[in-house]
Amino acid sequence: MIEVVDINVFYGPVQALWDVSFEIRAGEIVTLLGSNGAGKSTTIKIVQGLMHPASGEVRFLDKTIHRKSPHDIVARGLCLVPEERHLFPFRSVLENLELGAYPRHARRIREQTLQWIYALFPVLKRRRQQEVHTLSGGEQQMVAIGRALMAKPKLLMMDEPSQGLAPLLVTELFGIISKINEEGISILLVEQNAQRALRLAHRAYVLENGRITREGPGKELLGDPYIRSAYLLSLIHISEPTRL
Numbered sequence: 192m193i194e195v196v197d198i199n200v201f202y203g204p205v206q207a208l209w210d211v212s213f214e215i216r217a218g219e220i221v222t223l224l225g226s227n228g229a230g231k232s233t234t235i236k237i238v239q240g241l242m243h244p245a246s247g248e249v250r251f252l253d254k255t256i257h258r259k260s261p262h263d264i265v266a267r268g269l270c271l272v273p274e275e276r277h278l279f280p281f282r283s284v285l286e287n288l289e290l291g292a293y294p295r296h297a298r299r300i301r302e303q304t305l306q307w308i309y310a311l312f313p314v315l316k317r318r319r320q321q322e323v324h325t326l327s328g329g330e331q332q333m334v335a336i337g338r339a340l341m342a343k344p345k346l347l348m349m350d351e352p353s354q355g356l357a358p359l360l361v362t363e364l365f366g367i368i369s370k371i372n373e374e375g376i377s378i379l380l381v382e383q384n385a386q387r388a389l390r391l392a393h394r395a396y397v398l399e400n401g402r403i404t405r406e407g408p409g410k411e412l413l414g415d416p417y418i419r420s421a422y423l424l425s426l427i428h429i430s431e432p433t434r435l
Contacts, residue, residue, distance in 0.1 A: 192217045192377050193238070193269070193346060198247035198257075200233055200401075207233050208401045211247070215346065220368070220378045222392035222409060224385055224422060230401040231381045232274065235350050238379075239271045240264045251346070266294045268345035272352060276335040280324035284315050287323055287334050291341030301341070308337040311367055329360040340371070347371065348379040353387065365391055385422035389413040397422075 193215045200208040208230050215221045225231045236242040238249055240261040249257035256264055270291075278287050288308065292301040309316035312333040318326065323334055332352060339347060349368070353361045365387050372378050382388035389395055392409030397418065405412065412418050 192219075192252065193379075194248075194250045195234070195238065196248045196250070198234070198237055198244045198249070200230075200237060200242065200244050206401065208237075208244070211398070211401070211403055213396045213403060213406070215377050215379055217377055218372070218375060219393045220372050220380060220391055220409075222380045222382060222388040222395040223398055224382065224388060224395055224412075224418075225398035226383065226422075229398045231398055232350060233401075234398065235271065235348055235379075235381055238348065239269070265342055265344075268343070270339040270342045270344035270347055272335050272339045272347065272349045274350040274354060276331055278323045278331060278334055278338075281322050283320050283322055284326070284334055285319040288315070288319075288337050288341055291338035292343075294342050297341060297343040300343070304341055304343060308340055311340075311370060312337060329356050329364075332356065332364070336367070336371075340376075344376060346377045346379065348381070350381045351383065352380070353382065353384050361387065385418070386413070389418075 195211060195213050198208050198211040199206065211234060223231055223234065233242065237244050237257065240256065240259050244257060248255060251267060251269055256267065288305060289301065292298055292304065297304065314330060315333055315337060318330070323331060326334070353364055356364065361384070368378060368380065369391060380388055380392065389409040389412055394407065395409045395412050396403050397405040405415070405418070
């Protein structure tokens with residue numbers, strides 16, 4: 192599906208990523224775990240084509256993509272739900288969703304995909320004519336995920352999807368991520384909520400100070416003493432919850 196091989200990234204004279212390598216196989220949920228500043232978002236930007244590495248390679252479906260434009264990468268079937276969401280606040284829920292269906296293959300089945308998204312997120316169907324800025328934070332996250340799904344991705348990347356959400360909504364969100372994966376969509380989940388992410392993931396990688404330091408099955412890493420002390424105790428996601 193996708194291979195990231197020996198990626199090195201610099202911000203000026205400062206090296207942010209050091210020989211980062213990982214893979215995601217078809218049908219997998221893979222978690223990239225790390226604290227703030229570890230290099231997770233930089234890694235996502237490289238894969239999505241928002242930045243170019245100093246060296247290394249990204250291959251998606253056996254094609255090199257690390258020098259391609261973000262538009263081309265989305266058209267190939269790789270989509271990102273960004274941490275900041277980047278929604279159009281004064282457009283309706285429906286308009287925001289439809290904007291995601293710009294790849295040619297997605298436009299042909301737009302209505303079918305839209306109905307599937309409404310089944311995943313019934314509240315979005317009820318509020319489809321509402322402007323996005325009137326929604327709660329959790330509902331806005333649903334719109335961001337739905338918009339990415341409208342592009343009919345083969346691989347969906349999610350950058351800190353649970354950030355700022357109330358615990359009940361986090362539980363609902365991870366259930367929906369599992370349902371999306373059951374539809375055959377591979378997922379790269381970038382998360383600080385270590386316990387939730389590792390329980391869900393088929394495999395996981397730990398990124399620390401720009402380097403991959405551990406990898407393995409999610410449930411195996413969940414029981415790793417180092418992971419438990421470094422992440423499950425000190426880095427469990429703590430934030431101001433949004434209203435549902």
